[in-house]
Amino acid sequence: MVGEIFAGASAFKSLADGVKALSEIKDAKRRSEVEVDLLGKLIALQSDFSALRDSKEAIEKELVKIKDWNADKARYEMKSLEPGVLVYRVKEVERGSEPPHEICADCYNNDKKSLLHAVAKGNGLTRYKCYSCGFDENTGTFIDPGPARGGSGDSWLGV
Numbered sequence: 385m386v387g388e389i390f391a392g393a394s395a396f397k398s399l400a401d402g403v404k405a406l407s408e409i410k411d412a413k414r415r416s417e418v419e420v421d422l423l424g425k426l427i428a429l430q431s432d433f434s435a436l437r438d439s440k441e442a443i444e445k446e447l448v449k450i451k452d453w454n455a456d457k458a459r460y461e462m463k464s465l466e467p468g469v470l471v472y473r474v475k476e477v478e479r480g481s482e483p484p485h486e487i488c489a490d491c492y493n494n495d496k497k498s499l500l501h502a503v504a505k506g507n508g509l510t511r512y513k514c515y516s517c518g519f520d521e522n523t524g525t526f527i528d529p530g531p532a533r534g535g536s537g538d539s540w541l542g543v
């Protein structure tokens with residue numbers, strides 16, 4: 385980007401020098417050739433300027449996204465869930481009207497906000513899944529439900 389700016393400044397100076405020199409050219413044919421050359425340089429400069437403007441707009445949008453993410457990022461704190469699964473949980477004071485939730489630690493560290501979904505719960509375990517990176521882990525401490533109740537107790541079919 386910086387190189388493009390210097391190249392653009394150099395091309396602009398070349399164009400300005402050409403325009404200044406144009407008034408000193410007395411030969412009509414030579415003058416016409418220089419005018420065509422200058423026009424070509426002007427069109428190239430307009431194209432470069434347009435590309436630079438597009439780059440600037442894309443960078444500004446990215447900067448806004450980064451600033452928004454940094455502000456959002458500060459709303460979360462790292463938590464360790466049993467047996468040692470790291471997640472980022474929204475701070476209670478920052479939660480507002482949102483329900484309590486966790487976001488994926490790997491995605492967080494890659495500057496991406498991705499909700500962790502509790503896709504299954506039972507026997508003290510909660511299975512969390514991130515649909516962005518594929519994180520899929522059980523958390524919690526397994527609670528043995530004990531022998532099945534009802535039936536003869538010999539098998540789940542009671543036979």
Ligand SMILES: [Zn+2]
Nearest residue numbers: 488491514517
């Ligand atoms: Zn993830």
